[in-house]
Structures are given as structure tokens and as C-alpha cells.
Amino acid sequence: MYGDPALPPDFVALPHANPDAPTGGAITLANTGSFDSLNPYIQKGNVPWQLRFLTHESLMGRSRNEPFALYGLLAESIETDPDRTWVEFTLREEARFSDGSPVTVEDVLWSYETLGTEGHGRYRSLWTQIETLEQTGPRSIKFTFNTENRELALLAGMRPILQKAQWEGQDFAAATINDVPIGSGPYVVSDYESARYVTLTRNPDYWGTDLNFRRGTFNFDEITIDFYGDGDVVLEAFKAGEISAWREFNAETWNSEYDFPRVQSGDVVKTEVEHQKPSGITGFVMNTRRAPFDDWRVREALITAFNFEYINDTLTGGAQPRITSYFSNSLLAMEPGAAKGRVAELLAPFNGTLLPGVMEGYTLPESDGSLRNRQGLRRAIGLLEEAGWSTQDGKMRNADGQAMAFTILLDQQRTEDRAIANLYIQALEQLGIDVNIDLVDGAQFTAREDSFDFDMTYYRRALSLSPGNEQWFYWGSTAADEEGSANLMGAQDPAIDAMITAMLTATTREDSIAATRALDRLLTAGRYVVPFWQFTTGRIAHVSEMKHPDVIPIYGDGPDWMPQFWWWDAN
Template sequence: MYGSPALPPDFVSLPYVNPDAPKGGSITLGNTGGFDSLNPYVRKGTAPWQLSFFTHESLMGRSWDEPFALYGLLAESVEVPPDRAWVEFTLRPEARFSDGTPVTVADVIFSYELLGTEGHPRYHGLWSQIDSIEQTGPRSVRMTFNTDNRELALLAGMRPVLSRAQWEGRDFANAPLADVPLGTGPYVVSDFEAGRHVTLTRDPDYWGKDVPFRRGSHNFDEIRLDFYGDASVLFEAFKAGEISALREFNVETWATQYDFPAVTRGDVVKSEIPHQKPSGMTGFVMNTRRAPFDDWRVREALIQAFNFEYINDTLTGGAQRRITSYFSNSVLAMRPGPAPKDVAAHLAPFADSLPPGTLEGYSLPQGDGSARNRKGIRRAMALLEQAGFTAQDGTMRDADGTPLAFSILLAKGSSENIAIAELYTQALTRLGIKAEVAAIDDAQYVARVNGFDFDMTTFRRALSLSPGTEQRFYWGSEAAAQEGSRNLMGVASPAVDAMIDAMLQARGQEDFVAATRALDRVLTAGRYVIPFWQYDAGLIAHIAEMKYPEPLPIYGDGPNFMPEVWWYAPR
């Protein structure tokens, strides 16, 4: 995106892999909930989230040790002009689908159009910005853009490539469970039982095993995905030896509950993987498409009523720091206090419509750690009164006498979120607000969230050191009305749209950082999410046979780390 990639053209492998890692071994990973689809590229159904990382590939791939840089995968070369108005890729002649058929330019063109029109909405944005896509040589394809967005050349290299022979003339969006999309990736789906398990087997004839970008990765012969009703059952399965590795997201649980016999014997190892990426946002998101969440004063009142210090102490022993903004913990995060000149310059045209605190500075409330949170409750009460609510006979009502009531929609297996919500509703009761926790099965939960059919729900948006066009899908105005988008809060703000445009049009790193910090301010001061705690390091408990390389990537853990670059070493 800026400057040159860190690795030379003749690099041997990515810097955070063991290029000589042995192949072999089988592991079992666990998911909560179930699945009713093996197609991760459509909106309908719930597919195991790991599939897109293991079974399919794109023209280029990311190095998780540097932001904004891509390296060749299906493509052996890439060409762009100085203004990045187009990008041209040349396919590797050896690239193959798992059935042995070659990857062609026709497959690429077909895939981009199919995903851009019938695929999941997250793929539609790029397709709408491609003016033309055409074959320019036996193995070359050029995409010309209709938008001034320097990142499009990179995004164009990151779409999965599907087989035209498999899907041409068929109903891609509504294909049955048994129709697994054919991919070029290192693994294939070799077995499955709907809702219960999926087995991925490493393709012994995988075409890309000697490509530098792939060297030292995808080392396990078999990866089985087992599905459990909730996180507590999954944890018990791990303790019993039925699961090979488990990510833990609660620091107190990590410190106090991982003392079972397999750990003390050394059969299970606890690994902590630090990272340098932004905190992202985790919390309860409020649906501003519905009253009264369309009033920032109500949203601020609900944030004030959320007794973070007490909840954090109760559930994590106070060990985890709170998320303070969407890009906190990184150079892209907004700074405390008034906006500095370069950030304020981006925000100035929208000064009259910005949420209070955007320019002046906004920070989350801090409680005293007590269960009652009296100061927070008083501040919440004052804000609700400003918004036209009054407490009548112990019930908060609007001007028409309608009680203030809402539900917190959660997936049945999300035990930690349910525990947070139950503590939160106790505080809301003291305000005269009736909030109920609605825990439903995964399929219903996904359908309702995709259709924005909720008042408040859990929210997790991981963010990177290279934010770009995907931000429009996260909180752009167009995405607010697009079912299936990740703009769960429904924010439709000209200021947010303009900050995203400024990020995408930046010609240098300093201007890019200023625009991102401005976006961070608008989103944080918008009070759309009640933030929880951040995860400073990845916590992974795993069998001793599972090994990982040093040094670690700056992005730390993720599906492109565990299990992608790990290997099996028998004891």
C-alpha cells in the first residue's frame, strides 16, 4: 500500500514459519453451536468458520508480519500503474483445484462476478467498484476500477477463487449442504455429519506446497472440527483429551482453571502469544435502527449504567483492561483530549453534526468497583431525563407512558456473554429499565442478527493495522441497510463515510493515520457499543505434540497462526 514489501522477490518463506516443519499428525479442534452449510461464501446458513482458511485460496496472500502487504499465491506476478486505476494478475501455470483441474482466467472472472452478485454481501462492495474485468493473456486477467481507492488493487487479490465448472448454471446461494465448494487450498472436506463434525484432510497432491508463501504451513495431515453445545461442555471435552487445542478468552479462567491433571503432567501446554494489533471492539451493540437506541443520550445512559469495573472483577478477577476505542492498543488509536490539528482538519466539515465529545475528547466512564455504581446510575438517570424519560412507580417511561424495555439477544452457547448480561440487567433494574436476556440457538441467532432483528446483542469486530475498504462494510451508510452486513449498530453517518474515504485516498502513512484516528473518534463518541475488555495476548492451551515456530508474527494468534503454521511432533 505504501513503500515496498519487506520481503525480497526471492524470499524462501514467510518470516514467522518454520520452512522445514514436518508434515503429519492429526488434531481435533472444537467449535460451539452447529453448522448447516459447508459454503462459507454465501449469506444463507451457518458454515464452520475455519473452512475459508483451509480449503480455498486467493490470487495473493497476506503476511501477518507486516500491514498492507501481499505476496503471490495463485498469482505469480502482479502489475499496477502509479495511480492504481487497474491491476493485472498472471496466474501460476501449476495452480490446480483439489480435483486436479487447472485454475484458469475464466475461473477467476467467473468467481468475482458470482461472489459479487450471489455471494455473501461482504463481496459485493469490491464488485461494484470494478468497471471491467477481462482476460489479457493466456494466464493474465486485468481489473479496472471506477473508484479512486488505492486499496482496491490489494483487495482484488484477496477474493477466493471458485471452480466455474462446478457452479456455472447452478444455484450457488442455495446449494444443499452436500455441495461443498471446490477449492485450491491445502485441505479438502473428506467427511462430515451435519451439525456435529467436519474432517479436513491435507491434499497429498496440493499444488502449492513448494510456493514460498506456503512453505512450512498447513502441516497437519488431518484436522477434525467437533461441535459442542456451549463453551463449558467444550472445555470439559478439552480436559478429557477429546480436543487438541483450545483458545481461552478469560484471563482469570486461564489462571485458575487450567490446573487439571493433563497440565500438571505436561501433556497439555499453556502458550501465550502476544500481538501488536488494535484491540478491535467487543461488547454489547445497540441497534440504532430502533428507538430509543437512535438517541445518543440513551446510548450514553446505558454505557454509564454498565458497571465495567465490578463486572470485570467478578468475571475475570479484574485482570483484563477495558477497550477504550475501536483502534486502541495501536498507533491508529485516537489520542486522549481534544483532536490534534491533522485529525481535526478531517472532522471540521462535519463539526455541527458530530456526536458530542468527538472533537473535544470522549472517554468511557469509570466506576468505583462497588456493586451499586451509584455515580454511574445517577449520570444515567440524568441522561434519560434529558431524553424525555421519567421514573414512575419504579419504571422508566417515555412521554407517552411506555416503559423502557428491551432484550439482549445472545447465542445459547455464549456462556460468558450471558453472565455479563445477567450482571448488567441487575443494574438496569435499578434504573427502572426492564431488560431480558434472550438466549437462542445458533441458527436462529445468526438469522436474526443478519436481519438486524434485535435490540442489543453481543458484538466482536477484530480490526487490523491495515484497515481499508472493509470499513465500509463494518459501518458505512450503505451497509446500514444491507442485511447480512457487519454494520450491526446501523450507523449511517456522513462523517464516518468521509473518514473511510479519506483513509482509502491517503497517499502517505501520516495522512492515513490521521484519517483512521478521526474515524476512531467518530465511532467511539457515537456510543454504539458498550465495550468490554481487550485481549492483549492470545491464550492457547494445547497438547504437547503441537509446536509453533519463533519468531511470532506481529499480528499474534489467529487462524493464520494456529493451526496454519503449527506442526505435530510425536513425543
């Protein structure tokens, strides 16, 4: 995106890969919930989330040790003009789908158009910014853009390539679980039972085995993903040796529950992985499309009533720090105090419409850590009174006498979210607010989330060190009305749109950082989410035969680190 890539054209392997890693072994991973589809590229159905990282490939690939840099994968060369109004890719002649057929320009053309018009919502935005898409040679394809957006030259290289011939005469968007998409990736789906398990087998004829970008990766012969009712059941299965590895997100559980006999004997290893990526946002998101969440004072009151210090101590032993902004824990995070320098310049045109805290600085309210949190509740009551609410007969009511009441939508498999909600509701009841928990299965949760059918719900949005075009999908105004988008809060703010535009049109890293910090101020002071704690350390418990490289990438753990860069050592 800026300057030159860190690796030379003749690099041997990615710096966080072991090019000498052996291949072999079979591992079993676990997901909570269920699945009824094996096509991650359409809106319909619940899919094992790992499939996108194992079965299909894109024209270019990302290095986990380098923000905003891509390297050739299906494409052997990339050309673009100085202003990045177009980009041209030349496919590798040796690139093959898992059935042995070549990856062609026709497959690329079909994939981009089909995903952009019929695919999952995450693929729609790029398609609307492509003016023309044309074949320029036997293995070359050129994208010309209709938008000033320097990231598009990179983004155009990051869409999955599917096989056109497989879908001739079929309705792609209505694919059933039996319509498993053919990809060019190192793994193929070899077996599955709906809602119970899916097994992926490494393709012995995988075309990219000797490619420098792939050397030392995808080393396991077989990966099985089993599905369980909830995380507690998974942990018990892991203790019994039915699962090879499990990511633990609760520091207190990590410290107290992982001392079982297989850990003590050394058969199971606890690995902690540090990272430098942003915290992202995790918490209860409020749907501003609905009253009373359309009033920022109500949202601030609900954030204030959330007794983070007490809840964090109760559920994690206070071991996990709070999210302080969407990009906290990184150089992209908004700086404390008043906006200054380039950040202030970017926000200045919107000064008359900005919420309190954007320009002068915003920090999340803190409690005293006690169960009662009297000071926090008093402040919450004051904010609600400013918004036209008052306590009448023990209930918080508006001017029409209507009591404040809402529902928190939760996935029944996520037991920790329920525990957080139960503690939160105790405080809300003291304010005279009636709150119910609506527990639904995974399919219902996804469907209601996609259609914005909720008052408040659990929300997790991971963010990277290279924020770009996906920000439109997360909180751009257009995405607020686009079902299936990640803009669950319904943010529609011209200032947010302007900061995303500034981020995408920046020609220097410094301007990009300033735009991101300004965006962070708008999102945080927008009071859209009741934030939980952040995950500054990845925690993976795994069988001792599973090994990983000594070099840990700056992004730490993630779905494209374990199992992609790990290997099996039978000794």
C-alpha cells in the first residue's frame, strides 16, 4: 500500500513459516454450534468458518508479519499505474483446481461477477467499484476502477476464485450443503455429516506445494472439525483427548481449568501468543435503528450502567484489559485528550454535528469495582433524565409513560455471553429498565443478526493493522440498510464516511494513520457498543505433537496461523 514490500522477489518462504516443516498427521478441531452449508461464499446458511482459509485461494496472499502488503499467489505478476486507477494480474500457468483443471481468466471473471452480484454481502462493495473487468491476454485480466481508492488495487487480489464450470446451469446463491465449491486450495472436503463434523484432506497434488508463499504451510494431512453444543462441552472433550487443539479466550479459565492430568503429564501444551493487532470491538451492540438506542444519551447511560470492573473481576479474574477504543492496543488507536494535528483537521468540517467527546476526547466510564456501583448508576440516571426519561413507580418511563424495556439477543451456545448479560441485567433492573434475554440457536441468531432483528446483541468485530475498504461494510452509511452487513449498530454518519474515504485515498502511511485515529474517535464516542475486554494474548492448548515456528508474526494467532503454519511431530 505504501513503499515497497519487505520481502525480495526471490524470498524462500514467509518469515513466520518453517520451510522445512514435515507433512503428515491428523488433527481434530472443534466449533460450537452447528452448520448446514459448506459454501462460505453465499449469504445463505451457517458454514464452518475455517473453510475460507483452507479450501480456496485468491490472486494474492497476505503476510501475517506485514500490514498492507500482498504477494502473488494464483497470480505470478501484478501491474498498476501510479494512481492505482487500474490493476492487471497475470495468472500462474501451473495454478490448478483440486480436480486438476487449470485456473483460467474465465474463472476469475465469473468469480468476481458472481460473488459481487449473488455472493455474500462482504463481496458486494468491491464489485460496485469496478468500472470494467476484461481479459488482456491468455492468462491476464485487468480491473479498472470507478472510485478513487488506492486500496482497490490490493483488494482486487483478495477475492476467492471458484470454478465456473462447476456452477453451469445451477443457482449459485441457492446452493445446498451437497454443492461443495471446488477450489484451488491445499485442502478438499472429503467427508461430512451435517451439524456434526466436516473432514478436510490435504490434496496430494496441490499445485502450490513448492511456491515460496506456500512453503512450510498446510502441513497436516487431515483436519477434522467437530461441532459441539457449547464451549464447556468442548473443554471436557479436549480434556478427554477427543480434540487436538482449543483456543481459550477467558484468562481466568485458562489459569484455573487447564491443570488436568494430560497437561501435568506433558501430553497437552499451553501456548501463549502475543500480538500487535488492534483490539477490535467486542461487546453488546445497540441497534440505533430502534428507540431508545437512537439517542446517544441513552446509549451512554447503558454503557455507564455496565459495571465492567466488577464483571471483569468476576468472570476473568480481572486478567483481561478493557477495550478502550476500536483500535486500542495498536498505533492506530485514537490518542487521549483533544484531537490535534491532522486528526483535528480531518474532523473540523463536521464540528457542528459531532457528538460530545469526539473533538475534546472521550473515555469510557469507570466503576468503583463494587457490586452496587452507586456512582455509575447515579450518572446513568442523570443521562436518562436528560434524554426525557424519569423513574415512575419503580420503572424508567418516558414522557408518554412508556416503560423502557428491551431484549438482548444471544446465541444459546455462547455461555459466557449469557453470564455477562445476567450480571448486566442486575444493574439495569436497579435503573427500572426491564430487560429479557432471548436465547436462540446458531441458525436463528445468524438470520436475525443479518436482518437487524434485535434490540441489543453480542458483537465481535476483529480489526487489522491495515484497515481499508472493509470499513464501509463494518460502519459505512450504505451498509446500515444492507442486510447481512456488519454494520449491526446502524451507524449512518457523514463524518464516519468521510474518514473512511480519507483512509482509502491517503497516499502516505501518516495520513492513513491520522484518518484511522479520527475514525476511531467517531466510533468510540458514537457509543454504539457496550465494550467488554480485549484479547491481547492468544491462548492455545494443544497436544504436544502439534508444533509451530519460533517466529511469531505481528498479527499473532488467527485462523490463518493455526493450523496453517503448524505441523505434526510424532516424536
